[in-house]
Amino acid sequence: MQTVATPPPAAVEIIALTKRYAAGTPAAVDQIDLRIESGSYCCLLGPSGCGKSTTLRMIAGHESVSTGDVLLDNRNITNLPAAARGTAMMFQSFALFPHLSALDNVAFSLKMKGVSKNERHKRAGNLLERVAMGHLADRKPAELSGGQQQRVALARALITEPRVLLLDEPLSALDPFLRIQMRAELRRWQKELGLTFIHVTHSQEEAMALADTMVVMNHGLIEQVGSPHAVYNHPSSEFVARFMGGHNVIDTPTGPIAVRNDHMRVRGADESGLGAVITDVEYQGTYVLLGLEVTQAAAGRKGVSVLLNEATFLGHPYSAGDHVTLSWDAADARVLGPGVKRPSARNSTARTPRDELAAEAA
Numbered sequence: 001m002q003t004v005a006t007p008p009p010a011a012v013e014i015i016a017l018t019k020r021y022a023a024g025t026p027a028a029v030d031q032i033d034l035r036i037e038s039g040s041y042c043c044l045l046g047p048s049g050c051g052k053s054t055t056l057r058m059i060a061g062h063e064s065v066s067t068g069d070v071l072l073d074n075r076n077i078t079n080l081p082a083a084a085r086g087t088a089m090m091f092q093s094f095a096l097f098p099h100l101s102a103l104d105n106v107a108f109s110l111k112m113k114g115v116s117k118n119e120r121h122k123r124a125g126n127l128l129e130r131v132a133m134g135h136l137a138d139r140k141p142a143e144l145s146g147g148q149q150q151r152v153a154l155a156r157a158l159i160t161e162p163r164v165l166l167l168d169e170p171l172s173a174l175d176p177f178l179r180i181q182m183r184a185e186l187r188r189w190q191k192e193l194g195l196t197f198i199h200v201t202h203s204q205e206e207a208m209a210l211a212d213t214m215v216v217m218n219h220g221l222i223e224q225v226g227s228p229h230a231v232y233n234h235p236s237s238e239f240v241a242r243f244m245g246g247h248n249v250i251d252t253p254t255g256p257i258a259v260r261n262d263h264m265r266v267r268g269a270d271e272s273g274l275g276a277v278i279t280d281v282e283y284q285g286t287y288v289l290l291g292l293e294v295t296q297a298a299a300g301r302k303g304v305s306v307l308l309n310e311a312t313f314l315g316h317p318y319s320a321g322d323h324v325t326l327s328w329d330a331a332d333a334r335v336l337g338p339g340v341k342r343p344s345a346r347n348s349t350a351r352t353p354r355d356e357l358a359a360e361a362a
């Protein structure tokens with residue numbers, strides 16, 4: 001394999017970053033702060049419309065910033081054009097030019113910069129070698145598999161020698177089998193290249209598989225930042241617990257808690273615990289997933305699930321309609337916070353010195 005110099009990775013910092021598409025509408029991204037470590041794999045994650053793509057596009061320079069700053073290794077790039085930032089973008093379904101060969105796709109941005117044909121083909125060829133695609137350099141995208149197209153797209157993004165690679169739902173157009181294969185490959189390339197990757201996805205499973213750091217967004221705000229292990233095991237709010245899945249949210253006298261569904265025990269109806277009725281039994285192979293309805297719970301909090309390993313289930317083969325009790329170890333209960341508030345809401349509920357004076361006078 002030929003070697004191609006990879007520029008050192010850069011840390012990305014965003015400070016009070018805000019995007020308001022139209023005056024009078026809620027901000028799509030609302031004063032978010034985030035620091036992404038150099039050389040790390042960061043996934044921006046959240047439901048549709050939470051602002052993750054807008055955030056990525058503001059880092060890329062494909063979307064203007066309303067207020068706030070984007071720093072790359074302490075250099076303020078907020079107002080630089082996309083091509084001058086040191087970032088490169090890899091798009092959904094790779095967006096390769098169908099009429100160009102793999103080599104010309106990779107060389108394309110150098111052509112735009114006026115680099116001579118010899119030089120750009122040499123550099124594109126080197127990069128294709130690097131992603132193990134040198135032997136297919138003359139093929140058009142339609143003559144390549146999904147995985148091979150991904151490698152061409154990666155080489156095309158790397159030709160500008162970015163310090164940070166931005167990936168917008170790069171796997172969402174692939175079928176589930178290829179998606180799992182390709183995410184392993186992305187992870188391998190990130191480690192091998194040692195670059196900073198920022199990857200947008202709405203799939204918690206994809207983010208957990210890939211990320212060093214997960215950033216969970218909701219309504220234009222960051223709900224939680226942490227390693228997949230930390231976020232999954234210590235969700236900070238009900239939103240994160242529900243979005244990550246695999247958790248039950250249960251009301252207690254001291255406030256809501258989350259318990260992982262594989263950390264819950266199911267016992268007979270005469271045992272002490274939370275009374276529930278089994279509504280559904282789903283055999284999944286290694287595990288059996290029980291759906292239950294808690295007898296005494298508020299609307300919206302009734303449905304819970306329990307994941308039992310197959311052997312435990314076979315010891316007590318419950319069926320729909322059975323009355324049971326649920327219990328868990330106190331150490332497995334996670335106290336949930338209220339979640340983040342919009343800066344505008346924070347301000348409006350904060351008491352101003354004037355409020356304090358009025359309260360004193362009353």
Ligand SMILES: Nc1ncnc2c1ncn2[C@@H]1O[C@H](COP(=O)(O)OP(=O)(O)OP(=O)(O)O)[C@@H](O)[C@H]1O
Nearest residue numbers: 021022028046047048049050051052053054055202
């Ligand atoms: N060009 C635009 N003009 C106006 N509003 C926009 C524009 N792009 C996005 N929005 C709005 O901004 C909010 C955030 O959108 P964004 O695309 O960043 O979300 P997302 O989390 O990436 O969602 P998805 O997963 O569906 O792509 C949404 O309410 C969306 O409707």
